[in-house]
Amino acid sequence: MKKQLISLLIITLFFSCKNEKQTNGKLNVVTTTTMITDLVKNIGGEHINLQGLMGSGVDPHLYKASEGDVTKLSSADIIFYNGLHLEGKLVEVFEKMKTKKTIAISDAIDKKTLIGSEYFASNYDPHIWFDITYWKQATQFIVEVLSEEIPDQKANFEANGAKYIEKLNTLKTKLETTISELPEEQRILVTAHDAFNYFGKAFSFQVVGLQGLSTATEAGVQDVQKLSAFIIENKVKAIFVESSVPKRTIEALQAAVKSKGHEVTIGGTLYSDALGNAGTIEGTYIGMFEYNVNTIVNALK
Incomplete structure (x- = not known):
């Protein structure tokens, strides 16, 4: 009402x-x-x-x-x-x-x-x-x-x-230069939801989101288990939280990987559906994009 x-x-x-x-x-x-x-x-x-x-x-x-x-x-x-x-x-x-x-x-x-x-x-x-x-x-x-x-x-x-x-x-x-430091086989981006598909297409990353394209959907137990198996199979080093999505789903994913005898780190927080705080580098589109790429590459190298 x-x-x-x-x-x-x-x-x-x-x-x-x-x-x-x-x-x-x-x-x-x-x-x-x-x-x-x-x-x-x-x-x-x-x-x-x-x-x-x-x-x-x-x-x-x-x-x-x-x-x-x-x-x-x-x-x-x-x-x-x-x-x-x-x-x-x-x-x-x-x-x-x-x-x-x-x-x-x-x-x-x-x-x-x-x-x-x-x-x-x-x-x-x-x-x-x-x-x-x-x-x-x-x-x-x-x-x-x-x-x-x-x-x-x-x-x-x-x-x-x-x-x-x-x-x-x-x-x-600048982003292409930074990403070139990361071998193509390591360009696997696992995040909280599918916000980065255009990024993946533009910069040759395989992108996998725990939730669907909209954060209105919820990740279930089967989604977590399926993605944890994918991480182990592809030897993914890091997964990422998003600033506008609760981090509990990524933490659950990390725990699922660990329960199977493997380790995956949380590589940092990415800005997906919103910029950072006003007055910061991440508070601009250009600063956000550069921050995200640096965070991704540093964690996956």
Whole structure:
């Protein structure tokens, strides 16, 4: 009942409010995940008022709109979200906001190139930010959207977008160099859930998640036993916790491996569905990606 009331309140305010900019005359932009917030910040900069709904460590699969989100959503000129049913609990709200104000950045990507997934209503793996090529496409898409909304700042948005794409190109080269230190037979990434399939495809890793693509699913005893056998058979040195997923499932997996007379370490915590704390290196998309790769390679070498 509370969920229905919040959804109704959001939708009512959304359509009833006047689409006015704040007194400083800037466009009001709301974003969902921390990755999107960071991306839009790099492009919009000081020319927009930016507010993100989700913070560090927040799982977008399970996120529910709070009463505090109502004001942000109702006063927004544009809402950027991931799409592909990543924000599972917000889908109903966004579907009822089908105006130009709600924009899925996944619309920038050719669906034929995405990884299929029967776990999602969209039939696609939504973790597109782990493919840097996709993130570059999302960058250009946001540049175009913001330029259309604020034509007199188009040159600034385009310049910011070009600068950010250059940074992404540098990031990709740096990650490839780091990953090259790890023999291909050791590139097996075992994590709490299947958030890293695009990463695996881009950097030649075999990726295995204990849970499905959505953290809304739970790993059962059979899943743990099956994956523990896989770890032993493939001599996997380390497995990884995710910042937005409870670590108990990975600890259970480690215990299952140990019960069979083998050892596997927990190689560290990876950032999957959310960035790190604001103000830290991991609090940016580029810093998060570099941190993840360094953590993975160091633990698996």
